[in-house]
Amino acid sequence: MIMPTHIVAVGGIVEDAHGNILLVKTIDGGWVFPGGQVEVGENLMDALCREIKEESGIDVVVAHLIGVYSNTGMYKWYDGVTDVPTKVMFDFVCKPVGGELGISEETTESGWIAKDKVLDMITAPAIRTRYQAYLDFDGHVCYMEYVTNPQFELKLNRTV
Template sequence: MPFPTHIVSAGGYVEDGQGNILLVKTRDGGWVCPGGQVEVGENLIDAVVREIKEESGIDVTVGYLVGVCSNTGIFKWYDGVTDVPTQVIFEFVCKPVGGELVEVTDETTDSRWVAKDRVLDFISHPALRARYQAYLDFNGAVNYMEYVTHPAFIIKRDVNLSK
């Protein structure tokens, strides 16, 4: 029996201490908090630090985990043949410690600091909006959200994991 395949990702809500969050605009046109896939042999913390640097130019320290998400939808990749595996996403709050904001990178077309209460004005994808809202509602308990994105966005489970 083959091992199950999952895409493991790590993302960061980078808070600048002045009420702003770092957003990056992906090449496909959507605004997101920076993050991406964990590479083979890489841990979650190193992955989120690397992804934020690659996508924005900002160096960060990772503070704490705020959410874990699973996209359990089963659908085909753009080629119509390849199955897209379940994606598991770990989301952290991060603090900037250096670097310089770069607007355009190999992965992004724009980067900017956005007032925390205006971020939802930028994010249009329903799954990303739900995950950002869970971050805004963070009460000290890590949030776990399971959803599917195809054929439509549906939240299947949304719970706070507390002691």
């Protein structure tokens, strides 16, 4: 029996006291809310704080979970050979507690964007869908299954 392999990732919707949302512009993916893969031996919240700090320069505290997402599509990595496994992502609302806006090896810009302008900037369908889940959050955690390759397809959308 082959043991399943999953990539575990986290995303942070960081909202400041004025209702602005932290976005970063990635080198290859356009504007997104910050986040990334959880490293071996790291817990979800520590991973999220680390990723946000690395990508944007902003220090945060994690407030609450808003969504769990499964990207169940199997496809090849950029090298055309390596299989990309299922991804499980956890999105949290975060509050900024310090730091200065900056960039990283992965990001070319960062900024605070008015909550109602964020969807004008995000082009990736999966990220747009997850941000909309934040806007629609009513206290129930959202669960979605989707695939992103060859095109975005939402397969399941419910609350838990």
